[in-house]
Amino acid sequence: MDDKSVPAIKQVDAKGIVCVTLDVHLWSGRKRLRKEALIEKNPELSDLPPESLATMGSIKIADPDDLAPFLRYKREAEKLLKLNGLPLLGTVGIPDSKLQKVYEDLKKIQTRFKDKRDALYNDFNARITEWRLKEENAQWAHLITDIPTPEYVAGKLSFGFHLCRAQPPSDLNGEINQQFDNQMTGLRGQLFEEAAVEATYVAAWHLAKQYRAHGNTWFAIGAYHSTTPCFNRRYSGLVWNTLLQWGVVEGPRLKVQSLADCGYVAPAPTRSAKSSKRETNTQTPTSTATMLAYDATD
Secondary structure (H helix, E strand, O other): OOOOHHHHHHHOOOOOEEEEEEEEEOOOOEEEOOHHHHHHOOHHHOOOOOOOOOOOOEEEOOOHHHHHHHHHHHHHHHHHHHHHOEEEOOEEEEEHHHHHHHHHHHHHHHHHHHHHHHHHHHOHHHHHHHHHOOOOOHHHHHHOOOOOOHHHHHHHOEEEEEEEOOOOOOOOOHHHHHHHHHHHHHHHHHHHHHHHHHHHHHHHHHHHHHHHHHOOOHHHHHHOOOOOHHHHHHHHHHHHHHHHHHOOOOOOOOOOOOOOOOOOOOOOOOOOHHHHHHHHHOOOOOOHHHOOOOOOOO
16 A cells, blocks of 8 residues: 555544444244154144244243343343444444443443343253243243253343444455545534534533523623623624624624633643643553453544
8 A cells, every 4th residue: 555545545544433343142042842742741743833834932941030140131231332332334423523322321231230140141951940840831841851950041141342443444445445435424413413403402401401591681691601700791692693693683893802801810821731631541441351352542
């Protein structure tokens, strides 16, 4: 790849978006129901069609209530990703601004999943026996056989997730990179549109709150930013001057005080931008023990 191709690839890089993939495996708690096992205590069923023509379905060899939490955790994780991102290249694209919270919530779900799996492992044989002896299952207990070991079931139940960043192929074919760029542009546009709608709603709610507290006044408009008198006058003055520039209102342009005049003092930098970036990039753990693959570099 020559130097001229590098800028083109960087321009379509999916910056600001992390791809999240769930890696969740469940155990159905079922096994295939065979004709021979059913006929053993029910000879009247011997005329059933052969399995080459019709299957008997499956039988629940474990209590569905014991397995339901695992499916619930999976759906909870899927909902979490859906609420915070959008489908992207077979994964879910999460904005960088939401990544840390999403990661922490996924880890909490993962911990609950593991705790429930460990509890089932420790009590597995007793739970199967209780399921087999349930009143409604008693006459069919002979069908609840060939139960897998607790180790097998625990191995089937797993909750993981993977994080990565997407980038176009390092191919000189402009059409290939353009297709990736189109997907990224569409995703960003949808994310930004949703963020804009949410921001507009929050802004309107906050402004309405100030109107209820201070009436239909310029102080209420300034209170959207601050109720401190100097900052309040400064903000309402900025709004007035903007409306004046747009031709919405008529009158003199106001002289607006600076932040310094209002007593604002900018905090002194405590560390270099380079060290801050390095700290930000290490907020999300990268341990492979947590089944997480995360590339913090753009």
